Amino acid sequence: MEIDTIASVSTAPGVGALAVIRVSGPEALEILHRLAPGLASAPEARRATLMDLCDPDHGELLDRAVVTFYAGPASYTGEDLVELSCHGGRLVPELVLGACVRAGARRADPGEFTRRAYLRGKLDLVQVEAIADLIEARNRAFHRAALGQLERGLSARIVALREALVGLEAILAHHIDFPEEDDPPVPLRRIEERASEVLADIDALLATAPEGELLREGALTVLAGRPNVGKSSLFNALAGEERAIVTEEPGTTRDALEVVVQLGGFPFRLIDTAGLREADEPVERIGIEVTHRYLERADLVLLCVPAGEAISEEEHAFLEDVRGVPVVLVETKSDAVAPDHGEGVSGSIVAGKVAGTLRTSARTGQGLDQVRHLLPELVYSAVVAVSTDAPVVTRRRHAEALRTARAGVEEFRAALEAGLPPEVASTHLRPAETALEELLGVISVEDVLDAVFAEFCVGK
Ligand SMILES: Nc1nc2c(ncn2[C@@H]2O[C@H](COP(=O)(O)OP(=O)(O)O)[C@@H](O)[C@H]2O)c(=O)[nH]1
Numbered sequence: 506m507e508i509d510t511i512a513s514v515s516t517a518p519g520v521g522a523l524a525v526i527r528v529s530g531p532e533a534l535e536i537l538h539r540l541a542p543g544l545a546s547a548p549e550a551r552r553a554t555l556m557d558l559c560d561p562d563h564g565e566l567l568d569r570a571v572v573t574f575y576a577g578p579a580s581y582t583g584e585d586l587v588e589l590s591c592h593g594g595r596l597v598p599e600l601v602l603g604a605c606v607r608a609g610a611r612r613a614d615p616g617e618f619t620r621r622a623y624l625r626g627k628l629d630l631v632q633v634e635a636i637a638d639l640i641e642a643r644n645r646a647f648h649r650a651a652l653g654q655l656e657r658g659l660s661a662r663i664v665a666l667r668e669a670l671v672g673l674e675a676i677l678a679h680h681i682d683f684p685e686e687d688d689p690p691v692p693l694r695r696i697e698e699r700a701s702e703v704l705a706d707i708d709a710l711l712a713t714a715p716e717g718e719l720l721r722e723g724a725l726t727v728l729a730g731r732p733n734v735g736k737s738s739l740f741n742a743l744a745g746e747e748r749a750i751v752t753e754e755p756g757t758t759r760d761a762l763e764v765v766v767q768l769g770g771f772p773f774r775l776i777d778t779a780g781l782r783e784a785d786e787p788v789e790r791i792g793i794e795v796t797h798r799y800l801e802r803a804d805l806v807l808l809c810v811p812a813g814e815a816i817s818e819e820e821h822a823f824l825e826d827v828r829g830v831p832v833v834l835v836e837t838k839s840d841a842v843a844p845d846h847g848e849g850v851s852g853s854i855v856a857g858k859v860a861g862t863l864r865t866s867a868r869t870g871q872g873l874d875q876v877r878h879l880l881p882e883l884v885y886s887a888v889v890a891v892s893t894d895a896p897v898v899t900r901r902r903h904a905e906a907l908r909t910a911r912a913g914v915e916e917f918r919a920a921l922e923a924g925l926p927p928e929v930a931s932t933h934l935r936p937a938e939t940a941l942e943e944l945l946g947v948i949s950v951e952d953v954l955d956a957v958f959a960e961f962c963v964g965k
């Protein structure tokens with residue numbers, strides 16, 4: 506298939522100082538010459554140059570822009586690529602893009618630049634996803650994971666796993682050829698050990714997957730406690746400047762507010778009962794306010810109790826009920842009790858039932874730093890534990906491929922242990938390798954590609 510030349514505005518629509526238009530493909534330079542008649546010879550690669558850009562048909566001046574030419578394959582797409590940094594706004598970028606089209610370019614499809622980069626081997630599929638994630642990132646932890654993934658942190662590990670499997674296959678091929686009476690070059694025992702090492706490596710990656718997926722949306726964190734204990738105040742204090750993005754839940758049961766905050770760089774979706782029903786409720790009903798439909802899906806619960814007060818029957822019952830989710834006991838309104846007021850209420854009585862105890866004041870801000878410290882440690886312990894540059898599995902696609910690979914290696918090891926002939930055992934390695942190859946995009950499956958690139962919009 507003939508490769509054509511594509512163009513699009515790669516910056517976000519709207520009014521900004523600058524807009525970047527990318528032109529990629531075999532005719533990129535020719536198109537530039539048609540737009541910049543003043544340009545005598547080919548521009549020096551990678552040198553930003555101010556140029557007059559004109560309409561290719563009647564020569565009318567459209568903009569003065571900084572133009573950079575990247576000679577393929579040393580460009581984002583791997584093709585000849587021209588970047589036009591023109592003035593932003595509603596009209597100029599569209600005029601310049603229109604001129605590129607009349608000069609011979611086609612308007613790019615969503616994700617087409619990155620797709621070309623992938624097809625030319627500039628990026629593997631895991632890196633392609635990292636680009637989408639980097640652009641999406643709204644918290645530092647996810648940003649770090651995406652950047653590490655773009656730098657091939659995860660890819661390098663997957664490549665190494667695949668090579669280990671290919672290596673095992675090669676050794677086994679040797680075994681198959683080997684006459685039985687001689688000692689084999691590598692003892693089977695050693696092959697089993699290597700398979701175990703591969704399994705351990707896969708497990709280490711998979712261990713980050715549940716938390717890695719949480720980095721995308723944030724850990725669902727439910728504030729629970731009696732009315733008036735200070736849940737909403739704590740919610741607002743933690744939301745801080747991000748208060749503006751508090752949204753009221755759509756739908757009929759409008760009983761909760763949600764805000765996504767970064768605590769220690771990690772994302773949390775805080776859920777607060779909105780207190781919309783309080784006015785209608787009889788005074789004697791002072792049960793624990795909590796949004797049950799969130800509780801079932803919660804990653805963390807903050808049970809709020811006023812500092813210095815004893816923990817009630819109901820709070821005990823609540824602690825008994827909540828299972829499978831870590832609960833942090835938050836002693837609120839610490840400014841209202843003497844600073845030396847022991848461990849308070851609760852500490853000793855509920856120790857063992859809670860994942861941690863904190864004392865906060867929404868009024869003075871006391872203890873909020875501890876919240877920012879403890880919550881990431883509780884929810885993101887696996888990610889916090891790995892060194893900052895260790896890869897994190899952030900997508901279901903990665904986790905599924907790794908699990909498929911794991912299953913194959915596990916069966917391989919079991920087959921060897923069961924004394925099956927090496928050539929039989931080794932049939933389990935191939936599907937494991939295929940899973941890793943698909944993950945990287947070494948072998949491309951069209952619907953996998955479509956799913957990955959569906960996230961991209963025009964200009965990427
Ligand atoms: N002294 C003090 N009062 C607080 C603090 N947090 C909340 N309050 C007060 O406690 C009352 C109930 O707070 P609110 O956040 O609405 O509690 P909620 O019903 O649990 O959501 C309000 O009058 C707040 O001003 C705090 O840290 N210190």
Ligand SMILES: [Mg+2]
Nearest residue numbers: 736737779780
């Ligand atoms: Mg409230």
